[in-house]
Amino acid sequence: MCSLNAAAQAEKVPAVDFANSCGNNRVEAQSDQNLSRQLDSKQTYPEPAEGKKVVAITLKQLNVFDTDKPEEDNALFRFANRYHIQTKPEVLKSVLLFQEGDAYNPKKLSESERLLRNQSYLYDARIYAVENCDGDILVTVVTRDLWTLLPDLSFSRSGGENTSRIGFRESNLFGWGKRLSFTHIQEVDRSGYQFVYDDPNILNSRYRGRVEYSDNDDGERHYIDVSYPFFATDTPYSYGFTSYSDKREEPIYSEGETISEFSQSTDVTQVYFGHSKALSGSWTRRLIAGVRHEQHTFREIADTTLPIAQDRTLTYPYVQAQWFEDSYVKVRNFDSIYRTEDLNLGWNINALFGYSAESWSDDTERLVYSFSANTAHYTSDHSLWRFYFDVSGNWNKDTDKTENLIAKTTFQYYLNTSLYESWFINASYTYGNNLTFDNQITLGGETGLRGYPIKYQQGSRSMLLNIEKRYYWEYDLLRLFKIGGAAFFDVGRAYHSHLPIEADESVLKNVGIGLRLAPSRANSDIMVHIDLAAPINGPDNVDSVQWLLTVKNRF
The missing domain is CATH 2.40.160.50 (membrane protein fhac: a member of the omp85/tpsb transporter family)
Structure with a gap:
């Protein structure tokens, strides 16, 4: 396993997360079924430690419609996906607060996810992180575009x-x-x-x-x-x-x-x-x-x-003067x-x-x-x-x-x-x-x-x-x-x-x-x-x- 490269390690994040975390009908964890309506309350990032670095950032960009689903596989939605210009990868990376080679800081991952969701051309965004065999961090950024x-x-x-x-x-x-x-x-x-x-x-x-x-x-x-x-x-x-x-x-x-x-x-x-x-x-x-x-x-x-x-x-x-307290949670409805x-x-x-x-x-x-x-x-x-x-x-x-x-x-x-x-x-x-x-x-x-x-x-x-x-x-x-x-x-x-x-x-x-x-x-x-x-x-x-x-x- 330790011989896998960074991209392959990033793929270890469950595929269902990529397909549904930013989708229109996401598969929800049991922990999301709460009356406070908080999402991802059980999501955790690897613990920070001295020397840990972000060694790879992989982008997973979802199109406007998911034509793999029968209800969205029609001529109009396929046409929209085909002629929609997806967001340039460098634009998404310019929003992130970290780059490959930076020291790993889970707070920067959480805040980057919020900044991505705040962009008018994205419906949703999720950032996942896993630790490889060398103790470094592999990051996957999942976004879904909007028709703009x-x-x-x-x-x-x-x-x-x-x-x-x-x-x-x-x-x-x-x-x-x-x-x-x-x-x-x-x-x-x-x-x-x-x-x-x-x-x-x-x-x-x-x-x-x-x-x-x-x-x-x-x-x-x-x-x-x-x-x-x-x-x-x-x-x-x-x-x-x-x-x-x-x-x-x-x-x-x-x-x-x-x-x-x-x-x-x-x-x-x-x-x-x-x-x-x-x-x-x-x-x-x-x-x-x-x-x-x-x-x-x-x-x-x-x-x-x-x-x-x-x-x-x-x-x-x-x-x-401004005093700002950072205490964000993800919610819905x-x-x-x-x-x-x-x-x-x-x-x-x-x-x-x-x-x-x-x-x-x-x-x-x-x-x-x-x-x-x-x-x-x-x-x-x-x-x-x-x-x-x-x-x-x-x-x-x-x-x-x-x-x-x-x-x-x-x-x-x-x-x-x-x-x-x-x-x-x-x-x-x-x-x-x-x-x-x-x-x-x-x-x-x-x-x-x-x-x-x-x-x-x-x-x-x-x-x-x-x-x-x-x-x-x-x-x-x-x-x-x-x-x-x-x-x-x-x-x-x-x-x-x-x-x-x-x-x-x-x-x-x-x-x-x-x-x-x-x-x-x-x-x-x-x-x-x-x-x-x-x-x-x-x-x-x-x-x-x-x-x-x-x-x-x-x-």
């Missing part, structure tokens, strides 16, 4: 308003992992054309870049970003540059109707440098220093009926259907502080601050809660008051009654103080109150409660979608308006049912929602039934 060249065609109706997209999108250009799209977009507030090019690994390096340009009927927008990110938990440094400019006409809503509009121009430029340091246990601390320039300009137009915000300019150096999800049970804490002096910005002196924290925790072997908190705003020296202070707290609770059914509760509260006239906190069909029109209520405070019975049926519709469903009850209220208008601030309620479609061969990071919702004792100006067709990234 797609027409960007969609139609959504939410709260009585229509949106549509017509164009194309390629998220793995020629197999090199680049993303390119050109789309005509018709939204509630504007319509126009959008071009996007995103390169997550420039020349197979760790540098990434993104370019966006939009030409809309109310203005234009550009976005340029080039950065060397914290691509791994132990990446020692990061730096980048961002330029953003957007000119548009913004509406003010009340009871789902536009009651005023104004023109807004926003220009943002930012440069930064960050340093990372590993702390005790699984914690990492990152410190970032940068300079940011923001300019917000407002103008009245023909449809302006309410006061508009005053122009704002901020130019400020800032310091940002939380935010997606069937697909492997990476859930972090650790904390992610961010704090930023900046100072915009009058001499720099030629505007009033401001202190800039933001703070966010989120985590998740299993409360039992079949229940999980998530917590999110963020606050941001400015302190205006001239008024000696906060400005655009917005704080939001969200609690989510999952109670898994079986492998395929859950109760889900989402409770959130948003608090705003001294908001300028360009900022609204809204509640309606697009923000969780599904029985009401888009942005039906507005104010500087809001509260929302969603209760859902979720069904993760995992039925494979046409071998293209995994199917789920939900029955839901929503109740919420937006109130304490800072605008000079009379508005409905009553508590609103609705019930409804919906289908969930999770693509399993393309665009696996989205979820199609088809919902029917009915208001409970709703106002006379709201339809008795609302139907919503929306595309989100979660169940």
Whole structure:
């Protein structure tokens, strides 16, 4: 056995793992049948030891469809496999945090697996490791490609308003992992054309870049970003540059109707440098220093009926600190259907502080601050809660008051009654103080109150409660979608308006049912929602039934 070469040793990993670990109908271990819905809980890597090296990396790339299975062996799926350009091996290897000859570190294997699953052109990924007779490590990387060249065609109706997209999108250009799209977009507030090019690994390096340009009927927008990110938990440094400019006409809503509009121009430029340091246990601390320039300009137009915000300019150096706890587990049937999800049970804490002096910005002196924290925790072997908190705003020296202070707290609770059914509760509260006239906190069909029109209520405070019975049926519709469903009850209220208008601030309620479609061969990071919702004792100006067709990234 010890005379076998590295490739042959790598083949000792059971073939069933290669065929099914990233497949649409994987063979599951008995340990995967648990109500916490954790996957691979029994998977272990060889123990690390001084001198152990990774001596071979073997790639096992699965195509979009498995035509060895009778149900997928048809002319259409064979055609798709034949003309699909598979991801280049060097692209996959550029994502890995280790190379042949590196010292063996099982944490780098686990994190590399997560990074691969995070790529938009892959449905799933697994990394296996075995020890050869010399005590070195043979690694096998298993991935399954997605079909990435797609027409960007969609139609959504939410709260009585229509949106549509017509164009194309390629998220793995020629197999090199680049993303390119050109789309005509018709939204509630504007319509126009959008071009996007995103390169997550420039020349197979760790540098990434993104370019966006939009030409809309109310203005234009550009976005340029080039950065060397914290691509791994132990990446020692990061730096980048961002330029953003957007000119548009913004509406003010009340009871789902536009009651005023104004023109807004926003220009943002930012440069930064960050340093990372590993702390005790699984914690990492990152410190970032940068300079940011923001300019917000407002103008009245023909449809302006309410006061508009005053122009704002901020130019400020800032310091940002992040504390990140790496405590990932693999799960299924939380935010997606069937697909492997990476859930972090650790904390992610961010704090930023900046100072915009009058001499720099030629505007009033401001202190800039933001703070966010989120985590998740299993409360039992079949229940999980998530917590999110963020606050941001400015302190205006001239008024000696906060400005655009917005704080939001969200609690989510999952109670898994079986492998395929859950109760889900989402409770959130948003608090705003001294908001300028360009900022609204809204509640309606697009923000969780599904029985009401888009942005039906507005104010500087809001509260929302969603209760859902979720069904993760995992039925494979046409071998293209995994199917789920939900029955839901929503109740919420937006109130304490800072605008000079009379508005409905009553508590609103609705019930409804919906289908969930999770693509399993393309665009696996989205979820199609088809919902029917009915208001409970709703106002006379709201339809008795609302139907919503929306595309989100979660169940």
